[in-house]
Amino acid sequence: MARMSDVARLAGVSVTTVSHVLNGTRRVEQETKDRVLRAVEESGYRQDALARALRRSRTDSIGLVVSDAGEPAFAEMVHGVQEAAAAEGLTLLLANSDESPEREENAVRALLERRVDGMVLARVAGSRDEVLAELRGSDVPFVLMDRLGVDDADQVGADNDAAMRGLVRGLVGQGHRRMLLVAGDTRVPTLRERRDGFLAVVDEAGLDRADQFVVEGERGADTVPADIAAALATSLPTAVIACSTVLAAQTLEALQDARIAVPDDIALAVFDGFAYPDLFQPRLTTVRQPAFEVGAAAVRLLRERIADKDREPQTVRIPSVVQQRDSTAVGPALGRHA
Amino acid sequence: MARMSDVARLAGVSVTTVSHVLNGTRRVEQETKDRVLRAVEESGYRQDALARALRRSRTDSIGLVVSDAGEPAFAEMVHGVQEAAAAEGLTLLLANSDESPEREENAVRALLERRVDGMVLARVAGSRDEVLAELRGSDVPFVLMDRLGVDDADQVGADNDAAMRGLVRGLVGQGHRRMLLVAGDTRVPTLRERRDGFLAVVDEAGLDRADQFVVEGERGADTVPADIAAALATSLPTAVIACSTVLAAQTLEALQDARIAVPDDIALAVFDGFAYPDLFQPRLTTVRQPAFEVGAAAVRLLRERIADKDREPQTVRIPSVVQQRDSTAVGPALGRHA
DNA sequence: CTGAAAGCGCTTACAG
DNA sequence: CTGAAAGCGCTTACAG
Numbered sequence: 001m002a003r004m005s006d007v008a009r010l011a012g013v014s015v016t017t018v019s020h021v022l023n024g025t026r027r028v029e030q031e032t033k034d035r036v037l038r039a040v041e042e043s044g045y046r047q048d049a050l051a052r053a054l055r056r057s058r059t060d061s062i063g064l065v066v067s068d069a070g071e072p073a074f075a076e077m078v079h080g081v082q083e084a085a086a087a088e089g090l091t092l093l094l095a096n097s098d099e100s101p102e103r104e105e106n107a108v109r110a111l112l113e114r115r116v117d118g119m120v121l122a123r124v125a126g127s128r129d130e131v132l133a134e135l136r137g138s139d140v141p142f143v144l145m146d147r148l149g150v151d152d153a154d155q156v157g158a159d160n161d162a163a164m165r166g167l168v169r170g171l172v173g174q175g176h177r178r179m180l181l182v183a184g185d186t187r188v189p190t191l192r193e194r195r196d197g198f199l200a201v202v203d204e205a206g207l208d209r210a211d212q213f214v215v216e217g218e219r220g221a222d223t224v225p226a227d228i229a230a231a232l233a234t235s236l237p238t239a240v241i242a243c244s245t246v247l248a249a250q251t252l253e254a255l256q257d258a259r260i261a262v263p264d265d266i267a268l269a270v271f272d273g274f275a276y277p278d279l280f281q282p283r284l285t286t287v288r289q290p291a292f293e294v295g296a297a298a299v300r301l302l303r304e305r306i307a308d309k310d311r312e313p314q315t316v317r318i319p320s321v322v323q324q325r326d327s328t329a330v331g332p333a334l335g336r337h338a
Numbered sequence: 339m340a341r342m343s344d345v346a347r348l349a350g351v352s353v354t355t356v357s358h359v360l361n362g363t364r365r366v367e368q369e370t371k372d373r374v375l376r377a378v379e380e381s382g383y384r385q386d387a388l389a390r391a392l393r394r395s396r397t398d399s400i401g402l403v404v405s406d407a408g409e410p411a412f413a414e415m416v417h418g419v420q421e422a423a424a425a426e427g428l429t430l431l432l433a434n435s436d437e438s439p440e441r442e443e444n445a446v447r448a449l450l451e452r453r454v455d456g457m458v459l460a461r462v463a464g465s466r467d468e469v470l471a472e473l474r475g476s477d478v479p480f481v482l483m484d485r486l487g488v489d490d491a492d493q494v495g496a497d498n499d500a501a502m503r504g505l506v507r508g509l510v511g512q513g514h515r516r517m518l519l520v521a522g523d524t525r526v527p528t529l530r531e532r533r534d535g536f537l538a539v540v541d542e543a544g545l546d547r548a549d550q551f552v553v554e555g556e557r558g559a560d561t562v563p564a565d566i567a568a569a570l571a572t573s574l575p576t577a578v579i580a581c582s583t584v585l586a587a588q589t590l591e592a593l594q595d596a597r598i599a600v601p602d603d604i605a606l607a608v609f610d611g612f613a614y615p616d617l618f619q620p621r622l623t624t625v626r627q628p629a630f631e632v633g634a635a636a637v638r639l640l641r642e643r644i645a646d647k648d649r650e651p652q653t654v655r656i657p658s659v660v661q662q663r664d665s666t667a668v669g670p671a672l673g674r675h676a
Numbered sequence: 677c678t679g680a681a682a683g684c685g686c687t688t689a690c691a692g
Numbered sequence: 693c694t695g696a697a698a699g700c701g702c703t704t705a706c707a708g
Binding site: 001003030044046047048049050051053054059061069072075078079082083086091092093094095096098102103107109110111112113115122138139245249252253256272275276278279281296 | 397410433475571594
């Protein structure tokens with residue numbers, strides 16, 4: 001590989017001049033410039049970003065640690081981060097903690113060693129405090145994505161609370177009085193926010209909390225399918241809300257097993273949802289998380305933080321979109337308990 | 339940030355010794371070692387991977403350029419690459435060409451400047467020759483993933499041909515004589531291989547090529563939905579095969595629009611498929627590409643190439659799994675033209 | 677068992 | 693308009 005000194009020799013100038021030509025950092029006579037450029041061409045020179053970064057103590061790269069790159073919503077966020085980073089001329093270093101606190105810590109450490117200019121982090125469910133401490137101690141700017149929860153850091157996520165409230169108010173408006181919320185692992189802030197939004201509307205509407213079913217359950221210890229089945233078996237709710245794609249799949253399966261028809265026997269709404277909701281029968285009412293935008297916003301926030309270390313921490317909530325479809329169409333389900 | 343010289347001063351040793359302790363590269367007296375480790379602890383020292391890489395001319399990182407990180411199959415491959423890289427202690431630099439040849443070229447260049455130890459590349463449809471030339475000229479080992487096509491480089495993908503042959507032989511065995519293949523953009527090797535596998539079985543079974551429908555179409559210029567509709571409208575085929583998730587969605591939509599029932603009116607099989615195929619009605623016969631394994635294998639191949647620059651180029655094909663479901667159940671569809 | 681010093685490939689004051 | 697030289701933070705022959 002050709003180095004800058006090779007180019008300099010070839011062009012009959014100093015490396016100083018080569019550097020300035022390449023970076024446009026000072027005036028260089030046109031003729032000299034041409035010679036340098038020709039030498040670059042001839043030698044196939046390519047700048048060494050490592051050496052450059054070492055000298056400038058800036059790598060023009062950011063790290064992204066995501067808890068589950070396999071899940072569709074996260075895959076979309078990764079995509080959003082990727083695109084926004086590319087648009088800013090930043091290289092993306094991707095790590096996946098796979099929902100393991102230990103791997104998360106290792107990933108953060110590895111990225112810090114790589115001297116990333118900043119970091120975007122979607123924390124795992126049982127994320128260790130050390131991770132944030134380490135990040136803070138390192139002075140590397142960071143942004144929390146999707147999994148929020150501290151208020152003295154930049155963070156961006158969907159407006160889970162607002163979206164859930166909107167959805168549930170709609171259902172209550174249709175006449176639903178007994179609902180089943182499949183909430184999942186509420187240690188995860190996203191899911192906790194959705195559950196709390198649900199309960200808030202239940203209270204606000206004057207419904208009896210005892211009439212509602214809330215299925216929670218830690219990821220891994222999978223009691224959720226059984227709990228859904230149990231809830232469906234007892235005094236039947238008239239509407240079900242599933243709070244993530246995985247939970248939606250489990251819910252649909254439970255409904256099929258129990259031969260409960262949507263929307264005739266029960267209304268169904270899902271969060272995040274499936275890639276092609278219109279191909280389902282019935283078409284599924286879906287609260288779509290703006291995952292791509294969340295990822296892009298994380299990069300924007302990070303850039304702003306890098307530019308100004310001292311500004312107030314920001315929390316950005318990006319609106320979700322409720323797509324009303326057939327699965328919550330008003331049907332006989334409501335009549336059953338009327 | 340503490341540097342190695344800080345640690346050395348704190349421990350009362352040379353940076354040489356600190357380096358050797360940290361890397362385990364030579365014997366150091368236990369007592370000295372302890373002092374160094376304590377100094378590391380005390381100073382919160384963290385090795386600078388940049389400086390290290392510059393000196394060793396190895397970054398312990400690999401680059402991945404993917405043509406469409408948003409598509410489920412690619413998202414899974416990214417996941418596979420990510421996991422395998424992490425297991426090898428390699429950091430992953432991710433770039434997305436978003437099916438643009440220009441962005442692809444830029445991404446490759448940026449990763450080369452970052453001095454990655456190797457590169458995994460899923461090329462875009464109209465990928466420029468310069469990209470491969472540049473890669474070869476750089477002497478950085480690389481592996482082609484999913485989008486294969488040159489035989490003097492390492493490459494890994496699904497066994498598209500074999501999977502398609504198996505599927506079509508099954509359909510022919512059931513009695514299907516007129517089939518519709520929704521092949522998509524056959525400039526993409528993956529899709530071309532699937533189409534060719536289809537045609538091979540048609541010939542092998544002695545079927546008339548004129549009785550088969552093959553819908554092709556460049557990505558972007560989207561004539562595919564109309565062509566599917568047209569094929570369905572004329573002398574109806576008894577089986578449809580869609581060669582990707584996107585094509586499967588378009589096909590399902592066309593079938594719904596035309597009120598053609600699966601599997602009663604027509605059999606349907608899809609490649610790659612949807613995240614939860616069992617939630618569809620009917621459950622979809624799916625040829626599942628081992629995307630995660632393809633990604634993992636790409637990293638393995640790359641590591642082997644890095645270890646031995648001179649070995650023969652390898653082409654690895656990973657078996658797909660045909661999941662027979664209800665959408666190709668033998669039904670009245672076959673009788674219609676009997 | 678340990679250290680002084682060169683060098684990886686750049687950028688950037690400093691000087692002219 | 694241009695160049696000599698220091699230095700970013702490491703690793704690693706070389707020497708003892």
